[in-house]
Amino acid sequence: MATNKFAIAARAGSTRTGRWAGQERTRHVLLRDDLGQLTLRRLRPWHRVLARSAAARLDRELAAGTSPETSAGLAARAMQLTSTKVRRELATSVQRILAAAGEPPAAMLAPAAAVRPARIPLIGARISQSAVPLAHLADCLAAPGPIPVQGVAMISRLLADGTGPLYYEACGDDLGDIIENAAQALSR
Numbered sequence: 001m002a003t004n005k006f007a008i009a010a011r012a013g014s015t016r017t018g019r020w021a022g023q024e025r026t027r028h029v030l031l032r033d034d035l036g037q038l039t040l041r042r043l044r045p046w047h048r049v050l051a052r053s054a055a056a057r058l059d060r061e062l063a064a065g066t067s068p069e070t071s072a073g074l075a076a077r078a079m080q081l082t083s084t085k086v087r088r089e090l091a092t093s094v095q096r097i098l099a100a101a102g103e104p105p106a107a108m109l110a111p112a113a114a115v116r117p118a119r120i121p122l123i124g125a126r127i128s129q130s131a132v133p134l135a136h137l138a139d140c141l142a143a144p145g146p147i148p149v150q151g152v153a154m155i156s157r158l159l160a161d162g163t164g165p166l167y168y169e170a171c172g173d174d175l176g177d178i179i180e181n182a183a184q185a186l187s188r
Contacts (some may be wrong), residue, residue, distance in 0.1 A: 029068075029075040034093035038069060043076055051076035056160065062153035070100060078149040090152065091141035093159050094134055097166060120167055126175050127166065133179040140186045151186030158182065 027043040049060060058077040062068065068078035080086055097147035100177045101124040127134065133142060137155055140147065158178055 004084050019176065027079070029079070031072060031075060032067075032069045043072060044078075047076040048080070051080055055080075059153045059156045059160070062149055063113040063157050065150055068149055078153075081152045082103070082147065082149050084144075087141045087147070087152065090155055090159065091138040094138040094141070094155070097122060097127060098131055098134055098138075107133065120162060122166060123169055130179055133176070135184065137179060137182060137186070140183070143147075147186055148188050150188075151182050151184075152184040154178070154185055160183075 002149060018151065028040050029043050030038040031041045033039045059076055059081070060080070062078060066074060068075045083146060101122050141152065141155065158166060162168065163171060165171045165173045165178065
């Protein structure tokens with residue numbers, strides 16, 4: 001089931017609990033129950049912890065098109081990925097990779113991206129060939145407003161996969177195809 005680009009923003013709500021200032025907000029998400037109906041569920045703190053600890057697996061599932069409404073863990077990870085903070089971090093990582101591969105810095109390159117070098121070797125020739133579409137992905141991530149979680153998960157996987165086409169010469173995956181698929185997912 002495809003999730004439109006407003007799905008996570010519309011489904012993630014929060015309410016104040018308690019009377020004391022500084023208490024954490026309670027988040028609610030829509031999840032599918034056993035009958036396939038969407039029901040409002042409370043997102044517990046351990047769901048967010050699980051989402052961080054199982055990020056690679058959850059990103060793989062979200063990138064493959066699994067709906068975030070399938071489980072609380074997927075919903076929590078989708079909320080993390082589509083947050084402004086994580087999207088900016090991913091965009092900065094893409095820009096840092098472009099800078100490390102010798103590409104001219106983008107207009108919106110963050111100062112932190114220009115200062116810190118890449119920590120693992122990059123396949124510069126591959127990255128140079130895909131520099132324009134990679135810069136477009138960074139722009140999409142940094143743009144305001146909601147975007148589809150599937151595209152963000154695809155980019156997260158691309159950046160985190162040390163055996164992928166950005167970092168590993170013998171990788172058989174086509175970087176151009178991965179970028180194109182992520183761009184299509186972001187534009188849905």
